[in-house]
Amino acid sequence: MIRSYNHKGFVLEVAIESSSRLVPSPGEVRYLASVTISRSGRPVTAFSPLSIKNTRYSSFTSVEDALMNAHTAACRLVDELMRAA
Template sequence: MIRSYNHKSFVLEVSVETSFRLVSKLAPEPARYLAVVTISRSGRPVTAFSPLYVAHDRIANFSSAEDALMSAHSAAQTFVDDWMKAAH
Protein backbone atom coordinates (compact mmCIF):
# COMPACT_ATOMS: atom_id res chain seq x y z
CA MET A 1 0.00 0.00 0.00
CA ILE A 2 1.47 3.37 -1.04
CA ARG A 3 -0.03 6.82 -0.52
CA SER A 4 1.32 10.25 -1.47
CA TYR A 5 0.43 13.49 0.29
CA ASN A 6 1.44 17.09 -0.36
CA HIS A 7 2.53 19.14 2.64
CA LYS A 8 4.15 22.60 2.45
CA SER A 9 5.66 22.03 -1.03
CA PHE A 10 6.97 18.58 -0.07
CA VAL A 11 5.64 15.22 -1.22
CA LEU A 12 5.24 12.68 1.58
CA GLU A 13 5.16 9.16 0.16
CA VAL A 14 4.08 6.58 2.71
CA SER A 15 4.27 2.86 2.02
CA VAL A 16 3.21 0.10 4.36
CA GLU A 17 5.00 -3.24 4.50
CA THR A 18 3.58 -6.39 6.05
CA SER A 19 5.50 -8.78 8.25
CA PHE A 20 4.11 -12.30 8.69
CA ARG A 21 5.92 -14.76 10.94
CA LEU A 22 4.38 -18.12 11.74
CA VAL A 23 5.25 -19.55 15.13
CA SER A 24 3.34 -22.78 14.60
CA LYS A 25 0.37 -24.04 12.66
CA LEU A 26 -1.79 -23.85 15.77
CA ALA A 27 -0.81 -20.38 16.94
CA PRO A 28 0.14 -18.17 13.99
CA GLU A 29 1.44 -14.74 14.92
CA PRO A 30 -0.80 -11.92 13.65
CA ALA A 31 0.37 -9.73 10.80
CA ARG A 32 2.33 -6.64 11.80
CA TYR A 33 2.96 -3.52 9.71
CA LEU A 34 5.86 -1.13 9.20
CA ALA A 35 5.58 2.28 7.54
CA VAL A 36 8.30 3.63 5.26
CA VAL A 37 8.25 7.36 4.45
CA THR A 38 10.11 9.14 1.67
CA ILE A 39 9.98 12.92 1.74
CA SER A 40 10.79 14.60 -1.55
CA ARG A 41 10.84 18.04 -3.08
CA SER A 42 11.09 18.79 -6.79
CA GLY A 43 11.08 15.06 -7.49
CA ARG A 44 14.17 14.27 -5.38
CA PRO A 45 14.29 12.80 -1.86
CA VAL A 46 15.31 15.22 0.86
CA THR A 47 18.48 13.56 2.12
CA ALA A 48 18.21 15.12 5.56
CA PHE A 49 15.59 12.56 6.56
CA SER A 50 14.61 10.15 3.76
CA PRO A 51 13.68 7.36 3.82
CA LEU A 52 12.24 7.10 7.30
CA TYR A 53 11.06 3.92 8.97
CA VAL A 54 8.22 4.62 11.37
CA ALA A 55 7.25 2.24 14.16
CA HIS A 56 4.85 2.39 17.10
CA ASP A 57 6.40 3.68 20.35
CA ARG A 58 5.93 0.58 22.47
CA ILE A 59 6.29 -2.17 19.92
CA ALA A 60 8.42 -2.73 16.86
CA ASN A 61 5.56 -2.27 14.40
CA PHE A 62 1.82 -1.57 13.99
CA SER A 63 -1.10 -3.96 14.34
CA SER A 64 -3.00 -2.55 11.33
CA ALA A 65 -2.08 -1.05 7.97
CA GLU A 66 -4.35 1.92 8.69
CA ASP A 67 -2.51 2.73 11.94
CA ALA A 68 0.83 2.49 10.17
CA LEU A 69 -0.35 4.73 7.32
CA MET A 70 -1.89 7.45 9.48
CA SER A 71 0.91 7.46 12.06
CA ALA A 72 3.57 7.71 9.36
CA HIS A 73 1.68 10.51 7.61
CA SER A 74 1.46 12.48 10.86
CA ALA A 75 5.12 11.81 11.68
CA ALA A 76 6.22 12.96 8.21
CA GLN A 77 4.25 16.20 8.56
CA THR A 78 5.89 16.81 11.94
CA PHE A 79 9.36 16.16 10.48
CA VAL A 80 8.74 18.68 7.70
CA ASP A 81 7.28 21.28 10.09
CA ASP A 82 10.17 20.94 12.54
CA TRP A 83 12.76 21.01 9.77
CA MET A 84 11.25 24.15 8.24
CA LYS A 85 11.13 25.84 11.69
CA ALA A 86 14.79 25.01 12.30
CA ALA A 87 15.75 26.36 8.88
CA HIS A 88 14.36 29.81 9.68
Protein backbone atom coordinates in the same frame (compact mmCIF):
# COMPACT_ATOMS: atom_id res chain seq x y z
CA MET B 1 0.59 -0.29 -0.35
CA ILE B 2 1.93 3.19 -1.12
CA ARG B 3 0.18 6.48 -0.45
CA SER B 4 1.41 9.97 -1.37
CA TYR B 5 0.47 13.15 0.46
CA ASN B 6 1.38 16.79 -0.16
CA HIS B 7 2.41 18.93 2.80
CA LYS B 8 3.83 22.46 2.56
CA GLY B 9 5.45 21.88 -0.84
CA PHE B 10 6.85 18.46 0.05
CA VAL B 11 5.65 15.04 -1.11
CA LEU B 12 5.33 12.48 1.67
CA GLU B 13 5.34 8.95 0.29
CA VAL B 14 4.23 6.36 2.84
CA ALA B 15 4.83 2.70 2.01
CA ILE B 16 3.21 -0.01 4.14
CA GLU B 17 4.17 -3.66 4.08
CA SER B 18 3.01 -6.58 6.16
CA SER B 19 5.32 -8.51 8.40
CA SER B 20 3.99 -12.02 8.83
CA ARG B 21 4.52 -15.66 8.07
CA LEU B 22 2.99 -17.32 5.03
CA VAL B 23 0.05 -18.50 7.18
CA PRO B 24 -0.11 -16.15 10.19
CA SER B 25 -1.86 -16.91 13.45
CA PRO B 26 -4.66 -14.51 14.43
CA GLY B 27 -3.23 -11.23 15.66
CA GLU B 28 0.22 -12.08 14.33
CA VAL B 29 0.16 -9.86 11.22
CA ARG B 30 2.02 -6.60 11.82
CA TYR B 31 2.61 -3.67 9.47
CA LEU B 32 5.77 -1.66 8.82
CA ALA B 33 5.80 1.94 7.59
CA SER B 34 8.52 3.55 5.51
CA VAL B 35 8.41 7.24 4.56
CA THR B 36 10.25 9.09 1.81
CA ILE B 37 10.04 12.88 1.90
CA SER B 38 10.86 14.63 -1.35
CA ARG B 39 10.78 18.06 -2.91
CA SER B 40 11.00 18.76 -6.63
CA GLY B 41 11.23 15.02 -7.27
CA ARG B 42 14.34 14.52 -5.12
CA PRO B 43 14.42 12.94 -1.64
CA VAL B 44 15.30 15.29 1.21
CA THR B 45 18.53 13.67 2.36
CA ALA B 46 18.36 15.07 5.90
CA PHE B 47 15.80 12.46 6.91
CA SER B 48 14.71 10.28 4.04
CA PRO B 49 13.83 7.41 3.80
CA LEU B 50 12.56 6.77 7.32
CA SER B 51 11.17 3.75 9.10
CA ILE B 52 8.32 4.70 11.40
CA LYS B 53 7.46 2.50 14.35
CA ASN B 54 4.93 2.33 17.15
CA THR B 55 6.24 3.56 20.50
CA ARG B 56 5.66 0.17 22.15
CA TYR B 57 6.41 -2.13 19.23
CA SER B 58 8.54 -2.07 16.10
CA SER B 59 5.43 -2.43 13.92
CA PHE B 60 1.70 -1.60 13.82
CA THR B 61 -1.36 -3.81 14.25
CA SER B 62 -3.33 -2.33 11.31
CA VAL B 63 -2.69 -0.70 7.95
CA GLU B 64 -4.70 2.34 9.01
CA ASP B 65 -2.64 2.78 12.18
CA ALA B 66 0.61 2.52 10.21
CA LEU B 67 -0.56 5.04 7.58
CA MET B 68 -1.84 7.56 10.11
CA ASN B 69 1.25 7.41 12.33
CA ALA B 70 3.68 7.59 9.42
CA HIS B 71 1.82 10.51 7.84
CA THR B 72 1.70 12.40 11.14
CA ALA B 73 5.41 11.81 11.82
CA ALA B 74 6.37 12.96 8.32
CA CYS B 75 4.26 16.13 8.65
CA ARG B 76 5.95 16.94 11.96
CA LEU B 77 9.40 16.49 10.42
CA VAL B 78 8.52 18.84 7.54
CA ASP B 79 7.07 21.38 10.00
CA GLU B 80 10.31 21.25 12.06
CA LEU B 81 12.40 21.65 8.91
CA MET B 82 10.38 24.70 7.86
CA ARG B 83 10.71 26.27 11.34
CA ALA B 84 14.47 25.73 11.35
CA ALA B 85 14.90 27.31 7.91
